[in-house]
Structure formats: structure tokens, C-alpha cells
Amino acid sequence: MLFTRLVVSLGRDPGEAMKVVAYLVWLEKRSKDFRLVSKLLHWPDPSLNDLANEAILALNCIESDHFPYHVNIIGVLRLTQSVTQKCVTIRYLHENRVSIICAVTKIINDDEIFDDANELLRSIEEERMNNIVPRDDRTIFLTFSKGYPISEAEVRDYFSRRFGDIIEGIYMQEVNLTEQPLYARIVVRSNAINVIDVFLEGTGKVKFCINRKHVWARKYVGKSPSPSPSPSPGRLAFM
Template sequence: MDAVQAPNIVAHITERLLYRRLIATGVDPEESMKVMAFWMWLEAQGFKELVRKISSNNDKFLALVADEAIAVLATLFPSPSSAPISHNLCPITSIFSGALSIHDIFGNKETVSGGVADVYNRVCRALFKDVLEERSGKVEGDAVSVGTKLNPFAREWSPAIERVPEEERCLFLTFSKGNPITEDQIFNFFNQKYGRCVERVYVHWSDPNNPALFGKVVFNRCSVPAIIMGRLEQAKFTVNSKPLWCKRFEVEKKGLSKKK
């Protein structure tokens, strides 16, 4: 079996610097390598100079776009069940797509997952090996050989909820009078629009005779509310033909600070 040719480190200085930045922002080194594999694969699909463009932004932006990559990878290499790729999963990353359609790029899940895994095996494991060893303090085992059917992303690949206060992962929801929206409808709406991002939903049903007027949605990552709201103070959606208003969560709102 042919050996994997080591990449030219000098030609990948930008990638190595960005990999170190990802780790410095708190992303696990192995997970950072998978994120880099995804971005480098996108570059090969026509996202011109994606790594350089991401590198030119600050750490806050880097964290947001990294969260998008992690969400996509969780969909590409899920455990235990599989799910289709949401075309609305990368609103920030798609800024760099130019004339390309992210919809078309994500059209075939097997092609995407196979391509990303190939970049991971052929390039990233060799390109970042010394950095990974430096961080872990020990030499890793042999890289997965090219051509193997083993999935390098499968082992312990499940995105953990960031250890940040729940309030930073929430949005406060209000409904129009007489038009409440159920927890299941809200749960399905955000998951379909932004990928599997909802941890739980709470709707305040204080009186069976009076429709609910407010609630909250808790996401599994603090970047999701930032992506949804952007610079808006209030965002409006239509869920099952009913209006839904979202605001950043305020912990002092009565009845909402406690978990369900």
C-alpha cells in the first residue's frame, strides 16, 4: 500500500497558524484538526482562500465560524443516527462561497463526508502532527491509511454542549395573542432551519384557558443565538403560519430562569 506523501509545511503556514489559533480559543486539538479538514476541503471545492479569509478575522468571528463547521461535521459523521445536511447550517461560512452554491456543495452527503475524511487522512494528520504532539505531550499512533474504510471521525465524535451559562445559549420567545406555538413546533422549526441545534424548549402555559404568550429556547451552543440574531434586537419568524418573535434571553424574566 502506498504511503501518504507528507504535505509541504512551508506551503501551509497559514493553515498551521489557524490550527494553533483554534486550539488557543479552546477547541479540542483533535476537533480543531477536523474543522481544518472541512475548511480545506471547501477550499478545494472553490471557496477561494477560505483559510486565509477566516484567519484575517478576530477570535470572536473565528469561534462562530468554527462552531458552524463543528455542527456540519456532527451531521456528516453523526452518532448514533444519521440525518440529512441542512442547507441553512452555514450562514456565516457561506459568505465566502462567492458564486458557488453551498446548496450544491452539500448536495451529496457521502461525497462531502468522504472528501473531508480524505483531506483529514492525507493532509491534516501529517500537517498538524507535530502541533498535536506538542499539545498532547506524546506521539500519536499511526495515521489511518489512505483507502481504509475506517472513519477517522467516528471515535467519540459527539459535539458536547459548551460549558457556558444556559442564559448565553437562550433566546426569549413571544407569540401574538391567541396564536401560541407549541414546544414541538418551535423545536422542529429551529432544527430544520439551523441544523440540530436545540437542546430544549419551554413554553409558559400558566393557565389552560389562556393561550401561552412567551417561552424560551435553549440551544446546544452559544454561537447559535449569535447567528440567529446578528445585530438585531428582535428577530421575527413565521412558525406554522404563526408569528414568533425572538430576543436575547434576560435571566430576570420571571418564571424562565429555572430549568423545566
């Protein structure tokens, strides 16, 4: 989607990118070229970025009560005029600012158009939160009983049914195909970190069952890095 290109590939602000896409959708409807936006997906990043800059310039203009230029700058919307095959000018946009703002706002509020955008925004926010809370602080350590194998799918199903979509990752002990994992680590999402305290009931360790097989859980404690050995004292040299 165009929104994803603007945010991920071009590194533009998500809120700004949403307004740019809505403005371009408005241009598509005005030009009656209903493949305008889809054709932009094939543009190289530099050209798409230049068009986005034109869109921001246009949006800043229509959001201003007063015309921001002393004269109608010729050629300032060169790419916009090229893709629409129409003479769209800064002066025209400002004179029709009220209707354009209403149309762009209506497009932004159209959830169907921005379904992917909303999902990407959630992912960006989640990644930001996950970067704030260290992974070790979001990890539960599980140990299993020997002779009673438990699969990753069983662990995921148990926690998902009880707490919902809280799991960022499950890391089972790496063993040979004929062996049974005896422990696993569950990393929860940052926005679900309170689940750890709820699940452990404020204690250091809890025992529970997954499909009638006993499991012990505790807060994960990461290994501290080994201290570097102190250098051996050398012989002092006197000059």
C-alpha cells in the first residue's frame, strides 16, 4: 500500500503520510483516473518522495486561512499536474480549500481505505513500546516435567485462551527430534507486561497444568555478563 511505502521505505511521519494518501485519493477522484494511486506504487522512491513533498506543500496551503504566497508560483506542483493531466495550481487549491479539506477528512475517516494503515500504526507503536521495555523484563521462564512432553502449540494455546493476544514469542529448549524440551521462555508484548504479575500471583514461582501436564513458571532472570578479568599488575618502570 502507498501508506506503507511512505512510512517504511521513505521514513515519513505516519500522521503526515495518512494525510498525503488521502490528498492523493482526492486527486484521483478529481482527475477521474481511478488507477492514479495504484500507478504511484510503481514509482521509484525519489520520485514518490518528491510527489509527497508537493502534497505537503498543497496541504499546508489549504490549511492556511491566508494565501501563503505573494504570487501563484508557476510549476510548484509539477508532478501533481503531470499525474493528474490537469493544471492544478496552488491558487486553485486555496480558493477551494473548504471543500478540499472536507473531502480529504472524509477520506481519512474511511476505515476501509486505511485498514492497512491502522494495522501498520499499531505495529509501529507496539515496536516502540517493545523497545522501551527490555525483553528480559517481559519474559516468563517455564519448566516441564520429564516424561510429559509439552509442545509450543500447547503453550501458546494455553496462554492465548487465558490472556488473549499477549505473546510476542515462544522459545522452546533446542533439542534433538527424539528428545523432550524441558524448558521454554515466553516473551509477552510490552502492553501486556502486567500479565506476568497477574499470572505469577505476586509470588516467585507458580505451578499449573497444561493438558493435565504439570508446568512451573517463574519470572525470567537473564544472565549477567561475565566481568572482564582484571589485568595482571605489571612491573612499574622508573625512569
